[in-house]
Amino acid sequence: MADIGQPISPSSPTFPGLSYVHPSPTSPWGTYLAQVDRVLPYIGAQARWAETLRRPKRALIVDVPIELDNGEIAHFEGYRVQHNLSRGPGKGGVRYHPHVTLEEVMALSAWMTVKNAAVNLPYGGAKGGIRVDPKKLSFKELERVTRRYTSEIGIIIGPHRDIPAPDVNTNAQVMAWMMDTYSMNTGATATGVVTGKPINLGGSLGRVKATGHGVFVTGREAMRRLKIKLEGARIAIQGFGNVGAPAAELFAASGAKIVAVQDHGGTIYNPGGMDVAALTAHVQQFGSVAGFMGAEVIGAEDFWNVQMDVLIPAALEGQITAARAERLTAKVVLEAANGPTVPEADDILAQRGVAVLPDVICNAGGVIVSYFEWVQDFSSFFWSEDEINMRLDKIITGALGHIWDTAERLKISLRTGAFVVACGRILTAREERGLYP
Numbered sequence: 001m002a003d004i005g006q007p008i009s010p011s012s013p014t015f016p017g018l019s020y021v022h023p024s025p026t027s028p029w030g031t032y033l034a035q036v037d038r039v040l041p042y043i044g045a046q047a048r049w050a051e052t053l054r055r056p057k058r059a060l061i062v063d064v065p066i067e068l069d070n071g072e073i074a075h076f077e078g079y080r081v082q083h084n085l086s087r088g089p090g091k092g093g094v095r096y097h098p099h100v101t102l103e104e105v106m107a108l109s110a111w112m113t114v115k116n117a118a119v120n121l122p123y124g125g126a127k128g129g130i131r132v133d134p135k136k137l138s139f140k141e142l143e144r145v146t147r148r149y150t151s152e153i154g155i156i157i158g159p160h161r162d163i164p165a166p167d168v169n170t171n172a173q174v175m176a177w178m179m180d181t182y183s184m185n186t187g188a189t190a191t192g193v194v195t196g197k198p199i200n201l202g203g204s205l206g207r208v209k210a211t212g213h214g215v216f217v218t219g220r221e222a223m224r225r226l227k228i229k230l231e232g233a234r235i236a237i238q239g240f241g242n243v244g245a246p247a248a249e250l251f252a253a254s255g256a257k258i259v260a261v262q263d264h265g266g267t268i269y270n271p272g273g274m275d276v277a278a279l280t281a282h283v284q285q286f287g288s289v290a291g292f293m294g295a296e297v298i299g300a301e302d303f304w305n306v307q308m309d310v311l312i313p314a315a316l317e318g319q320i321t322a323a324r325a326e327r328l329t330a331k332v333v334l335e336a337a338n339g340p341t342v343p344e345a346d347d348i349l350a351q352r353g354v355a356v357l358p359d360v361i362c363n364a365g366g367v368i369v370s371y372f373e374w375v376q377d378f379s380s381f382f383w384s385e386d387e388i389n390m391r392l393d394k395i396i397t398g399a400l401g402h403i404w405d406t407a408e409r410l411k412i413s414l415r416t417g418a419f420v421v422a423c424g425r426i427l428t429a430r431e432e433r434g435l436y437p
């Protein structure tokens with residue numbers, strides 16, 4: 001029996017399985033906790049508050065029952081986790097995927113806390129998800145799932161409390177339903193309750209491509225610092241969705257070559273560089289890169305062996321394993337996805353001199369423009385796309401410079417550098433607010 005009253009650290013193996021904060025093997029939550037462990041030696045006296053980072057503030061699990069089109073009743077598991085609210089309301093996407101778990105949502109919410117602090121947005125971190133395969137639902141079923149989930153988590157979200165956004169398999173339409181459901185339940189249109197909405201409903205120009213745009217700005221700045229030419233650089237991308245496709249478009253427009261692309265349907269390769277506009281049109285029509293005529297098909301595992309200068313993981317977490325890290329030819333990894341690199345692979349890439357631009361800065365473009373959307377909604381005054389892109393570029397470039405200098409000064413990786421900057425801000429806020437009561 002556990003010692004009642006004793007503090008339990010999630011990273012301690014003393015109480016396996018007893019606490020929901022104890023990570024199961026190879027889970028993203030375990031990856032996040034390992035990243036936190038690495039930052040502790042660099043945060044001085046603030047380490048006193050470090051346990052805050054290892055414990056989500058609030059985790060809500062909800063049952064989402066809906067009536068299917070055929071009259072049957074189906075139940076889905078839904079989650080909303082608010083990892084930390086010290087610096088402001090919760091902010092983070094909602095993922096629809098059959099493999100979503102509480103631990104995954106905990107990890108994603110924690111990375112949002114770090115990301116928002118790393119780029120100095122006035123937000124805490126949150127994330128949500130439903131364990132569902134949306135591809136198996138009709139449009140109306142998807143709407144019912146979304147509305148019921150929104151109603152269930154309505155007790156903890158709101159424009160000043162926690163603001164969801166799109167993530168894997170969710171989009172502007174899902175955000176429109178969420179906004180409408182919340183507004184119906186509260187009796188007033190609340191555009192600021194979600195971001196990533198359609199432009200008609202208080203969405204922001206530039207939001208759809210914002211994450212890919214941020215990946216491009218991060219890559220451009222990193223390559224400038226590393227003295228790697230963007231023009232002619234060979235780029236491999238895993239994931240060609242909301243994030244991967246716009247990033248590919250911007251890199252190709254700057255003269256880089258997209259030599260390999262992998263998605264859930266297949267892996268394609270063209271050492272001369274692909275026509276990104278044609279590939280985007282193909283994916284829009286067929287739902288996958290599979291069958292694209294402008295490249296040859298290669299095996300899924302061969303993707304990791306391709307000759308490349310830059311790798312952009314833009315799909316799911318845990319993709320860059322130790323074995324793949326050993327073989328990678330890339331000089332730069334731009335983490336467009338959340339948590340794509342496992343900690344052992346991080347060490348291998350560091351030893352091999354590969355620069356890893358961590359997710360918490362590299363894919364922050366989405367939440368930065370979400371922040372712009374939220375601000376615009378409150379003032380009901382909307383900015384031009386040029387202004388949005390200019391401000392996005394400035395925030396990412398500034399944040400990356402600060403993180404890069406911190407990492408160089410402390411002789412640590414860019415990831416740990418980003419965590420040092422972010423966790424310093426989070427724990428300072430925690431300390432200044434003080435513990436309630």
Ligand SMILES: NC(=O)c1ccc[n+]([C@@H]2O[C@H](COP(=O)([O-])OP(=O)(O)OC[C@H]3O[C@@H](n4cnc5c(N)ncnc54)[C@H](O)[C@@H]3O)[C@@H](O)[C@H]2O)c1
Pocket residue numbers: 166167168169170211238239240241242243244262263264265314315316317336337338363364366367
């Ligand atoms: N959408 C955003 O604004 C945003 C912001 C920050 C971070 N992210 C992260 O970026 C990543 C991608 O998100 P998205 O919004 O582009 O999702 P998406 O659903 O639009 O695209 C996901 C892509 O990954 C591919 N994919 C899925 N499973 C795969 C597999 N097993 N192997 C190879 N490819 C696979 C899909 O085919 C698709 O091309 C996620 O990690 C997400 O958390 C997204």
